[in-house]
Amino acid sequence: MSHDTHTSTSPAVFRIVDLFAGPGGLDVAAEALGHQVTGIEWDDNACETRAAAGMDTFAGDVRDYRAMDFPCAQVLTGGPPCQTFTVAGHGAGRRALDDVLEYIAQLHDAVRSKSTPWREIFRTWRKISEELRRKAAEADVVKAAKREDEAVRSVTRKAARKSLAEHGCSTEEIEFALKTLEAPLGLAHRDADVKNLFDALVSLEKSLDAHRARLEELGDERTGLVLQPLWWVIERSRRPGLDPYEAVVLEQVPAVMPVWKEYEKVLAALDYRTKTQMMHTEAFGVPQTRRRAVLMARYKTDVRELEETHHRYRPGGVPAASLDADRADTPLWGVDEASVGRRKKRRPKGPWVPMEAALKEARRIARETAPDLELPDRPAFTVVSNYGTGGDPAARGRRDHDAPSSTVTGKVSRNRLVHKGTNTDLPRFELAEAGVLQTFPVAYPWQGRDRSQQIGNAVPPRLALHVLLNVLEPKLSEEKVDARLDQAVEKLENWRLPSAPARIRRRKDLKGHPLNGG
Structure with missing residues (x-):
């Protein structure tokens, strides 16, 4: 070659x-x-x-x-x-x-050296690959143990909730106790079963923390x-x-x-x-x-x-x-x-290039390349992101039709569209429109499941x-x-x-x- x-x-x-x-x-x-x-x-x-x-x-x-x-x-x-x-x-x-x-x-x-024989180079790669496989195998074991602890914790929490309710605790008291993992002091002294339930929850939480820490050390298999x-x-x-x-x-x-x-x-x-x-x-x-x-x-x-x-x-x-x-x-x-x-x-x-221009052009092209595809002729709109900004889930990012889209993610189908200047809902983006914002052809045939995720990842x-x-x-x-x-x-x-x-x-x-x- x-x-x-x-x-x-x-x-x-x-x-x-x-x-x-x-x-x-x-x-x-x-x-x-x-x-x-x-x-x-x-x-x-x-x-x-x-x-x-x-x-x-x-x-x-x-x-x-x-x-x-x-x-x-x-x-x-x-x-x-x-x-x-x-x-x-x-x-x-x-x-x-x-x-x-x-x-x-x-x-x-x-x-680094051109004189290094192939077998030595391959040996280095094999060592790395084996280490990654070992970590992935151990991670699978830890994940299984974590799932078991989570299942036991769910049953134990349910039992603790029922026991506290039977002792006359209010909903607020129960939720606080389960959040802090501390039973109401009087009950813990009077009722051994309540004490044992909360001791078990504390132990389970420590075990889960250990699993999480170990998984963090082992890393995600995708890392390699x-x-x-x-x-x-x-x-x-x-x-x-x-x-x-x-x-x-x-x-x-x-x-x-x-x-x-x-x-x-x-x-x-x-x-x-x-x-x-x-x-x-x-x-x-x-x-x-x-x-x-x-x-x-x-x-x-x-x-x-x-x-x-x-x-x-x-x-x-x-x-x-x-x-x-x-x-x-x-x-x-x-x-x-x-x-x-x-x-x-x-x-x-x-x-x-603004969203409005791209979508208008896509509608024109679709008449020739995908005549069966019906794309809406939208009025002036604002896209309200599915994500919060600045760490505030309630602070949704907004982009108007005459601006480029925010980053198209796998959640693009969840973004709200509203009439510009109002909160009146419009139909959300079609898959073809989301693809166009990624600059895929309007006729591109999105198939299978998780289509929004496919578009967002591309x-x-x-x-x-x-x-x-x-x-x-x-x-x-x-x-x-x-x-x-x-x-x-x-x-x-x-x-x-x-x-x-x-x-x-x-x-x-x-x-x-x-x-x-x-």
Whole structure:
């Protein structure tokens, strides 16, 4: 496999393997750019969506596959789950992050010297994997014991509640006693059964605290998943008979940026040039404020930082563009502004895209690409978040129709919509609308259960377009960059449902697959 930089006037077609592929945010963007993508995804619901969208998919845990299973893949992408890092700096999240950074340091030590034999590198990975498996197995045992204690506690609390009521205690007295785990003093002295019940509750609570502490020490089994992309890169770079990936693209929530920074040290030892960047999605034409930590890497080729194509959202700041504006001058989704070295003239930054504009455009496109889909023509509205702000559950965040959406999460279907300036309810977002706010095509076929969660977990395809174009075609001229992105945006916006769903593959289907050499 050649790793020369592609400089031909016609874009090269890359073969991509996408780990933790989700419902296909990066995949649909890659296909709009003309690349071929195979995703690996463990969630059956996301696999159903991918199949309906025609995405090539292997179902199962990424840990059940190996880089050597896909020797013909030229590019590795992925967004490993990292819920354990979202509270980094606070207890379990900080410990999980520290553990992962230590594992990365061990892998860095193993590959630092090019003369280190593969068996020594693999031995390091096997040691890490066995430690993670041991922790996961012990965690399962602790979780089972915790569930048993919780069941006993529930029965004991019920018995204590009944006993206190029989002794004439009021509801308030009972609730206070169960909260403090202290029986009314007089009853504890007079009635041995009451005393024994509360002694048992105190003992159970201590046992549960010990279980919680141990589980925090052992960590979440998902913590180790963030190591998988790095190991795949190492295996392709150092395992005899395999060639390095030409490019690597990884993205996740901001809390994972320290992991990507450590990744960079290992990738540098493997002859990759890297760039990490915290990206604001609305600054790349996504009608939503969301931050993503992105790692971009090319084998022996420099990677540029992506310049923002739209203004960042600030309440009362740059107004949104009108859909009636000349799209050739002010495109709805914008194009990539490349760095000074390759672009002498730049389009000025476009305004951030509001929800209203994105949904209006989606209704127009749906008439052609999904005529059976009925989307409401909404009046001026305000979105009331399902989440509280500032630690106050009652303080619900609010965004008006002429602003970008707040971060789309798995709870997007629970957000209230009200007439602007009132509390009069409007119909909540349809799934297709929530997908549009993530910049999925309006015709995208959300399937299975937990569809809102699938949408919330996905990488916005418009952001993926910018990242992939920057990494995979770094030497395009200004005119070529504009043309490639404009073409891809149009293709993405006008995406249509395939005539037949794709088959969901399993590990047994590897033989004969194009990325397996078939």
